[in-house]
Amino acid sequence: MKNTLLLNRYRKQAVTWVALPTVIAAGWIYPPAGFLLLICMIGAVGLSFFSGRSWCDWMCPRGAFYDIFFQKPGKGKPVPTWFRSPKLRYFMLGFIFVVLGSQLYFSWGNLDGMGMSFVRLLTMTTLVGIVTALLVHPRSWCHICPMGTLASLFGKGKKPLHISDKCTSCNLCTQACPMGLTPHEGKEAGFLTDPDCIKCGSCTVTCNRNALYFTQRAPKTDHQEKTKTRCT
Ligand code: SF4
Ligand code: SF4
Known part of the structure; x- marks a missing residue:
């Protein structure tokens, strides 16, 4: 039972994580590929109304990536409190949306420019996530991810x-x-x-x-x- 659930989870993550480097690489060659990021943004928040942050389990390519490459099984450790503070989370939420919003505003109507806004965002946040995975906690990005923060707000109390x-x-x-x-x-x-x-x-x-x-x-x-x- 234990092995079956964990193995199934690993199998699903082994498929989804691939989307992360694929979209980043494809986006730098063909910027409109960056719009694929919207699937993850909408999925994380949409599903939260029914089952909390369940998207972040294996459906999010980024979460799967950190679990597969940075997580040491059985070596769980808490994320530092300061890293999970509401101040930092809401700052990240506002900061990312302002950065993304302004880039979209200035490139409005230009498909390549708009797509590149998502590609740049995905690339930068992935790099930040890798650094914090190494220094703080494998899933540290998931605690400051703007979509994760929104999902935790909308999904509070769901599937307890x-x-x-x-x-x-x-x-x-x-x-x-x-x-x-x-x-x-x-x-x-x-x-x-x-x-x-x-x-x-x-x-x-x-x-x-x-x-x-x-x-x-x-x-x-x-x-x-x-x-x-x-x-x-
Ligand atoms: S508390 Fe939630 S996130 Fe942590 S192991 Fe249990 S189900 Fe997974
Ligand atoms: S601490 Fe966790 S693993 Fe241990 S008995 Fe309680 S619920 Fe189970």
Whole structure:
């Protein structure tokens, strides 16, 4: 079960990561190829309304690229808090959209110029992602990626990861998490509150106690529970 899920995930990522260097290389030769980046941007945000950041699991070529080439299995470590700070994330969100927006504005109507805006953006962010993957955490880019930030906002509470009281806080799930999250810390709440979970399932199959599982339904808040109790 564990090997099957992880192997299937790896197989899918082994296909999708190829799109990253392909689009970059193709874009520098034929700039309109840069418009393909829109698929990833729309996909990440669109899917978030139904299942949180699940696009970032294996469908995002960039995420797959970092998992395959930079992740050391079983060596999960948390991402530094400062790197995940809202200030840095919202700065990146604004900065990238201003840069992209202004480039599109000044090249409006010119297909090559507009396509090149996406190609330049993809090339630069990939280089930044590689440097931070080496220096900070393999998936560090995913914590400051503008589309990831939007997906985490729109996908909050979707397809939640539950933590049952069978959890013994052994920490294996944290070591397995490619995003550097700490699933077992949601034990008290009963579910992982971190909206950056990419729903990869690595933690669920790693947990020896079968304490982790997904549902499509958002967990009830304390307020909802109290209201329900009063009504019954
Ligand atoms: S691997 Fe399972 S038992 Fe261990 S900390 Fe994570 S949820 Fe708890
Ligand atoms: S918490 Fe679990 S499902 Fe979510 S990203 Fe980490 S390993 Fe994957």
